[in-house]
Amino acid sequence: MSVPCIAPLELTGIDKRFGRLSVLRGIDLAVGAGEIVGLLGANGCGKTTLLSIAAGLLAPSGGRRSYGPQQLDDLDLEHRARLAFVAHSTQLYARLDARENLRLFADLSDHDGGRGAIEGLLARVGLGHATDRLVGTFSRGMQQRLAIARALLGTPDLLLLDEPFTALDRAGRELLTRVLLGERDRGAAILLTSHDLDAIAEVTDRVVLLADGRILGTARREVADPAGAAGRDAYADRIRGLGREEPDA
Numbered sequence: 001m002s003v004p005c006i007a008p009l010e011l012t013g014i015d016k017r018f019g020r021l022s023v024l025r026g027i028d029l030a031v032g033a034g035e036i037v038g039l040l041g042a043n044g045c046g047k048t049t050l051l052s053i054a055a056g057l058l059a060p061s062g063g064r065r066s067y068g069p070q071q072l073d074d075l076d077l078e079h080r081a082r083l084a085f086v087a088h089s090t091q092l093y094a095r096l097d098a099r100e101n102l103r104l105f106a107d108l109s110d111h112d113g114g115r116g117a118i119e120g121l122l123a124r125v126g127l128g129h130a131t132d133r134l135v136g137t138f139s140r141g142m143q144q145r146l147a148i149a150r151a152l153l154g155t156p157d158l159l160l161l162d163e164p165f166t167a168l169d170r171a172g173r174e175l176l177t178r179v180l181l182g183e184r185d186r187g188a189a190i191l192l193t194s195h196d197l198d199a200i201a202e203v204t205d206r207v208v209l210l211a212d213g214r215i216l217g218t219a220r221r222e223v224a225d226p227a228g229a230a231g232r233d234a235y236a237d238r239i240r241g242l243g244r245e246e247p248d249a
Contacts, residue, residue, distance in 0.1 A: 006067040007033040007189035013063035041210035084151035094136030140167035161192035201236035209242040217242040
């Protein structure tokens with residue numbers, strides 16, 4: 001029997017406190033299937049905490065998180081296999097090569113670890129030439145791309161990415177953009193953080209500004225935006241304007 005999809009993700013009234021420190025305050029956020037949402041905010045504003053709560057790795061102090069059309073409050077192991085979380089740290093094994101890293105993950109998570117699946121993913125993230133190289137010899141950008149490939153191995157319904165554009169050069173950012181747009185078109189719900197305004201304007205459908213533990217504003221890519229660079233620039237201008245407008249009702 002197939003496992004029901006775990007998209008969309010819905011976070012309602014999410015609070016998070018560490019002792020007396022309030023990190024998140026009444027966060028309402030939904031990410032639909034086939035949508036990419038970006039989280040912007042200064043360091044320490046709660047972006048990583050919110051991703052960890054969305055991933056089920058951290059319990060909220062208040063509020064509710066739900067997954068999928070059935071609005072599951074929690075994920076069992078079968079449902080959790082439909083979620084992928086790429087942390088800021090790549091968490092790869094430096095003494096294994098790229099192929100071995102993916103095969104190990106596939107074995108541990110019961111995903112398809114066949115040679116064809118792994119080779120195809122490595123080629124998709126631009127690492128087809130480095131399948132047999134030890135990951136300890138990879139640049140930071142190459143490691144980032146391998147971590148993305150590992151996340152995609154399970155064909156996730158929900159993809160959570162903490163600063164995925166870190167250390168990528170222009171070509172790497174363009175490649176990752178294509179990969180993420182492909183996942184969106186497949187129907188995945190994607191929530192990511194980034195400090196790279198150009199990258200986030202290129203790939204997202206909506207951007208949310210997080211400040212002082214609250215959502216301060218939202219910018220959307222409009223259907224009426226012109227095609228190409230002009231449309232991207234119009235959207236980027238709306239993103240830059242976040243924080244200078246009233247929060248969404």
